[in-house]
Amino acid sequence: AATRLLITADAGGSNGYRTRAWKTELAALAAETGLDITVCHMPPGTSKWNKIEHRLFSHISMNWRxxxxxxxxxxVNSIAATTTRTGxxxxxxxxxDTYDTGIKVTDSDIDALPMHRHRFHGDWNYTLHPQPRDTTSAAKNPRSAGRPSPQPCTWRLRDPELTGMxxxxxxxxxxxxxxxxxxLREHRRLQQRGGERIRARGAGAKAKLTTADRVLATVLYLRKLGTRDLLAQLFGVNGSTLTRAVHHVQPLLAKHGYxxxxxxxxxxxxxxxxxxxxxxxxAEIKSAC
Known part of the structure; x- marks a missing residue:
């Protein structure tokens, strides 16, 4: 009569939190059994917290020594014959069974999994559901099918849940x-030109990130919410532009004691x-960007 299964796993190996085949096969198990499968990985370097290590494997090792x-x-018989006085x-x-090696699980395969990442360290804690993701909205609106996933507007990235302030x-x-x-920006441009301005300030190519966005991007980067490439996607720039922004803002944060x-x-x-x-x-929900 169970409806959920909880699995505690180490951070590495075949059941590591980075292993895509692990998540893919768990999703298949969830679909086969109808169970919501929640996985909680031990943080890296803390497998000593894993109670299974102490309560099971130690007794197996003593039994077959x-x-x-x-x-x-x-x-198999040595493992199965293991018992303790506590029951x-x-x-x-x-x-x-035989298992093929060299199987590649693509980004799109992972994105298609019915997986919910938890609020606390979603890379280590997540739930796989037996049903696939809801595709009814795409079916109702065929024009939306095949479009990239919606990205949040920049102002939404100011949410205190993301920035921590x-x-x-x-x-x-x-x-x-x-x-x-x-x-600092004007000084760098002066060095690049090798002399004073010819055109008025503000003419020419515009900055890809505003000053506010540069600070916001640096805060989100230091919050370690995701990779550099993910943050670059959120701000609509390439990775190099975001990296430069972080390199310019981060020393100022340290200088001001932030x-x-x-x-x-x-x-x-x-x-x-x-x-x-x-x-x-x-977050305050707004109707349009």
Whole structure:
């Protein structure tokens, strides 16, 4: 009568949190059994917290010590015969199936999984549902089928759940750094030109990121919400532009005594950020960008 299954796993190996085949096969198991499968990975370097290691494997090792493991039968029987005075019982059987190697799981395969990443470290904690993702909206609106996942508007990235600070505090930070950032930018352009301006300030190519966006992007980067490439997608620039912004803003943050604490939320795609913001209790929902 169970409807859910909880699995605790280490951070590495065949059941590691980075292993795509692990997630893909779990999704297949969820679809086959109808169970919601929740996985909680031990953080890297903390497998000593894994109770299974202490309560099961140690007794198995003691049970077969000194016995030559000469065949599969000896191994399976030694494991299955393990018991303790506190009531441990072990079931073991040999899996004779063969498993292909070298299977590639693409980004689109992972995106299609019915997987929900939890608010706290979604890379280590997630749930796979037995039903595929809802595609009814695409069916109702065929024009939307095949379009890239929706990306949140830049103003939505100011959400305190993402930045770790109220919007007034973020505005104060931007105002405090804006003048110095403009001065540094003007100084770099002076060095690139090798002389004074010929055209008036503001003429020519426009900056790809505004001063406010540069500060916001740096805050989100230091919050470790996702990769550099993900943040670049969210701001509509390439990775090099975002990296330059971080390199310019980060020293100023340190100089002014600002420490940005990492977030416990982790995102892999813009759609993950959009879904998170849609459920955010602090975000103000607006109808259009």
């Amino acid at each position: 000194g016995r030559p493991l000469t065949s599969h039968d000896v191994i 441990l019982k072990v079931h073991a059987e040999l899996d004779p 109220p919007e007034p505090a973020l505005d104060e930070l931007i105002n405090q750094l804006a003048q110095k950032l403009d001065e 420490t940005i604490q990492p977030s416990t939320a982790r995102f892999r795609t813009p759609a993950d950020v959009t879904a998170f913001l849609a459920n955010s209790s602090t």
